[in-house]
Amino acid sequence: GHGQLPPPQNVTLLSKDFDMILTWTPGEGSPPNVTYTVRYESQERMNKWMKVPHCKNTHRTFCNLTCVLPSLFVKVRARVKAVSGQLWSPWAESQFKEYYLDVELAPPVLHVNVKENKIHVNASFPLATCVESISWMYDLNLWEAGSDDKKQYEGIFRKNTVSIDATALRGNYCLSARSSFQNIDFKHSKFSRPVCVLLNHKG
Numbered sequence: 001g002h003g004q005l006p007p008p009q010n011v012t013l014l015s016k017d018f019d020m021i022l023t024w025t026p027g028e029g030s031p032p033n034v035t036y037t038v039r040y041e042s043q044e045r046m047n048k049w050m051k052v053p054h055c056k057n058t059h060r061t062f063c064n065l066t067c068v069l070p071s072l073f074v075k076v077r078a079r080v081k082a083v084s085g086q087l088w089s090p091w092a093e094s095q096f097k098e099y100y101l102d103v104e105l106a107p108p109v110l111h112v113n114v115k116e117n118k119i120h121v122n123a124s125f126p127l128a129t130c131v132e133s134i135s136w137m138y139d140l141n142l143w144e145a146g147s148d149d150k151k152q153y154e155g156i157f158r159k160n161t162v163s164i165d166a167t168a169l170r171g172n173y174c175l176s177a178r179s180s181f182q183n184i185d186f187k188h189s190k191f192s193r194p195v196c197v198l199l200n201h202k203g
Contacts, residue, residue, distance in 0.1 A: 005082045005089035006030055013065075013078055013094040017106035018127050018179075020099050022055075022063045022078040024092065031084050038063045040078040042070055043096065049079070057083065067130035072099040099131075105179040105189035108138050112175055112195050114166065119197065122161040123177050137180045139188070145172040145196055155180070169199045 006027025014021045022038060038055035041048055050070075055063035069076055075096040082089040108123035123138045140153040140162055153162055166173075174194040181187045 005034065005084055005087045007089040007092040008036065008061075008080050008082055009092070011078075011080055011092045011094045013076070013097040015097055015099065015102040015104045018103060018125065018131060019064055019066045020069065020076075020097065020103075022065055022080065022094060024061055024080050026061065027082060027089060030082060034082045034084045035059055036061070036063075036080050036082055038065075038078055038080045039091075040065060040068065040076050042074045042076045044070070044074050052078075064128075066099070066128045069099060069130075072131065072134070074098060100134075100183055103181070103187070105181060105187060107189045107192035108177050108179050110175060110177055110192055110195050112197055114197050114199065117165065117167045117200070119164040119166050119173075119175070119199075120161055121164070121175055121177075123156075123158065123179075125158060125179060134181070137182075138177045139180055140175060140177045141191065142173060142175050144169075145174050166199050171199060172196055173199055 006029055008024040008027055011024045014023055035057040037057060038052045039049040052063060052068055075098040077094050077096045079091040079093040081091045106126055108125050111122050113120045125136060136158040137155050141150040143150040156162055174196040176191045176194045178191045179189040
C-alpha cells in the first residue's frame with residue numbers, strides 16, 4: 001500500500017487584488033521535494049471536482065484560479081493534496097468563495113501627464129483578461145500638497161482618461177486614486193500612493 005504524507009495546512013481561498021487565489025502551507029513534516037495538485041468544485045456542480053492543469057504537480061504553495069472559474073457569479077471551493085514519489089496526502093479543502101461578491105480590489109496605478117495647462121490622468125489595473133469585462137471604475141482625488149481640501153472625481157470608467165484644467169493652479173499638486181466596483185454595494189480599494197506634479201512653474 002501507499003504511505004501517506006501530511007495534508008497541506010491553512011488552505012485558504014483568497015480574493016486578493018482582483019484575483020481569486022488558493023494558498024496553503026506545507027503539512028508538518030513534509031519532505032522537501034513535495035509537489036501539490038489542486039482541484040475545485042462549484043456550487044452549480046457539487047461533488048464534481050475539476051482539474052486545474054496549471055496547478056498539477058506544482059512546487060508552489062498557491063494557485064491562481066481566477067480564469068479557471070466556470071462563472072464569476074457562483075461560489076466555488078478548492079482542495080489541494082501533497083504528492084511525493086509514491087506517497088500522497090489526503091485532500092485538504094478551502095471554504096467557499098464567490099469572485100463577484102468577495103473580490104478585493106488593489107489600488108490602481110496612476111499615469112499622469114501635464115500638457116499645456118491640462119493634467120491628463122488615467123489609471124491601470126492589474127486585471128486578469130477574464131475579468132476585464134466587469135465594469136471597474138476608479139475615484140480620483142486632486143489636492144494642493146499640504147492642503148486637506150481635496151477635489152473629487154468619482155465613478156470614472158476604468159479606461160477613461162480624466163483631463164483637468166490646470167490653468168488656475170499654481171504649485172505642487174497631488175493625485176491619488178482608488179479602484180471601485182459596484183456589486184450589491186460599492187467596494188473600494190485603498191487609495192494609491194500620491195503622484196505629485198509641479199504646475200505652472202516659472203523659473
